[in-house]
Amino acid sequence: MPCGRCKRPRAAKTPVSVATTQENPLLEGLQLRRTPDPCILVIFGASGDLTQRKLLPALYSLAFRRLLPEKFAVVGVARSEESDGDFRDRMKEAVQKFARDEFRDDVWDPLAEGMRYVATDFADEAGENKLVSVLNELDSDRGTGGNRVYYLAIPPSVFGTVVRALGKRRGADGWTRLIVEKPFGHDLASARELNATIEEHFQENEVFRIDHYLGKETVQNMLALRFANGIFEPIWNRQFVDHVQITVAESIGIENRAGYYEQAGAIRDIFQNHLLQLLAITAMEPPIDFTADSVRNEKVKVLRALHTPGPKSVVRGQYGRGFVEGEEVVGYREEAGVDPQSMTETYVAAKLYVDNWRWADTPFYVRMGKRLPRRETTIAIEFKRAPHPPFEELAAEGLRPNVLLVHVQPDEGVSLAIGAKVPGQGMTIRTVHMDFLYGGAFRTGLPEAYERLILDAMVGDATLFTRIDEVEEQWSLVDAIVAAWARDRPAFPNYPAGTWGPPSADELLRRDGRSWRRH
């Protein structure tokens, strides 16, 4: 009879790290590598920046570490005409330029051998036929068994066409997985529409909506920090936390992406996805295990509990001319391709509340923007002050509250600000930092987010991908904020490039007797 305290066996995750020994005793204790099944990775949008800067360098790094299956092929699909050889040459150049590992022919050659290119806009049967025939040929030449990972790095406007064509021509053999790049829609309605198109042909467990922030080691470390250490969870709540600050700051401008950015703005580019995911990971309850559904169930509860902020709790901004890293830069409205009267926001700050038992009345101040003084993504948990420090007022004058600061990038790591006595006769207390630096404790290069995510998708592990209900919750919050914006017209630009945003963002915290973390 099962005892009340016995644990149910955990659902096995697809990537097996320690193999089952029921049948094969030789597997006992072996740490098996997560090597995916033989498969073909088909990249739609292969002529784009993402493929060159991120995807191919990530594949090369996986090949470098022998993490790709032996039977593997890559097919690039894009509109522009290109031969297989030209595609390989272009990708080789990209790998040499952007990969984190040294270039080695013995790593590149086998990878390049399985590379093909198909030029099609996917709007006609001929293009589809061509792709299917290349894939079938590769299956037979390289033994990839009909397994497909389709990576959709394409604009939303052609998304439906490609998904329908892929669905219509699904093969009978092997598995199919669909990796979908952001943006997943531009509002709730369009996200639902996109999803309806996907659902016609694919199951939810075949869809991998990528948010590359979740592939970052430091974001995953947030889960380790919270749930592998007994000391944090007891104080990770409204009783002890005064407030949370999440900053996603970029010093760059829009980098020739005016077409996209004019439509998206900071709220759709960063807030809707990366920022809300960081918030969800910070605020979520402990999952019962680390399977995809358990983790995503907890994240979606946070997103559902987010209170829609009123207009006074959201600040938007747009950068004007200014100086970044000593260089004079133009304002947003002067960027190439941007409407000189553009009302697109390049900065958003907001005060959010997670309406649940753990976080009631604890503000989460979030901000993100372009052309800020430096690139920085941090999550700061600011704790309540000690209730009654038994020191003279002057002694603790410079003492700030304890802050647990998670550096997502750069300087990946965690630091804790604590008060310490300044050596000497008197009793003066000063804030000092205890630092854990990733690069200091583990001197192995951190893998790029895309390496982790591509491999996860190949092995079918969706833990670090966004589920449709999360996407919908994210959009419904963004839609509510944007709807309120339709009623006013702020005086843009309202912050000079190279500053930490408009003064109203400071006011947002000042009203609550708080301030943004000092940099």
Add this chain to the structure above:
Amino acid sequence: MAQALTSIREIERELSALRTVPGTESPYQRTSVMTHTAWVPEEWVEAAEDVLSGLAERHPSRTVVLFPQPDEKDGLDGEVEVDVYPVGEGRRICTETIRVRLRGQRAAAPASVVQPLLLPDLPAFLRWRGLPPFGAEYFEGLIDVVDRLVIDSTEWPGLPDSYRGLTEIFDRVAVSDIAWARTSRWRPQLASLWPGIADVKRIRVTGTAAQAQLLAGWLRSRLKHDVALEHDPSDRLAGVELDGKPAPFPPGDPPSGSDLLSEELDKFGRDGIYEDAVRAALA
């Protein structure tokens, strides 16, 4: 040349001085992951230094290298080195290497030298070059203050009998064997031959004696029946035959000595499969 440090207190003082950023009063940030102690008799000095130099980059922590010189006049000579690495934007961290010559009687009680130098609350590893003197007080004392003993039974004479002493310390300290780690590419390869391998009677290993003994022991212990061993000596694991048929060669290149030691330093628990393989090698 710096004067040798003759006491633990002097070593600690020197460490503290070297950790200060030149021209300032603030210290470099020290990384604290583990204490790695190495026992390096004279004949192993060169090999040990090679591996340690590759290791500092990957496991930056405190390394204590003990050079026993029991035939010298009693005394302790210490040298301290702090290596500084850039990390992130404008930040630097440091790692510490302490080299201690234990002369005369000092070589008889190394645990008393190591203990005050261990980083508190962090795992301590002991790398022992050559065959450990099982039962000797200075060795037994050291394994009582560390969490994991790292050996390379490839360096041992008289296998498999030399494993006997090792089996007696399994309950006291977790053991990593670099020779076992060197078979790690082959074991999944052989496991992939299941179920054909289930009734194998004979294994022929071209490799070191340790690799041959451990692979045979592994098969015996996992398959729960005897497997006869034939050994073709070679300085690396170059091939395995099962009942006269060559097993397919595992993909990829074999890892370097530093890589192997580095991987072992990431392990903390006991390796029951290895322990069973050692016992079965003796059977």
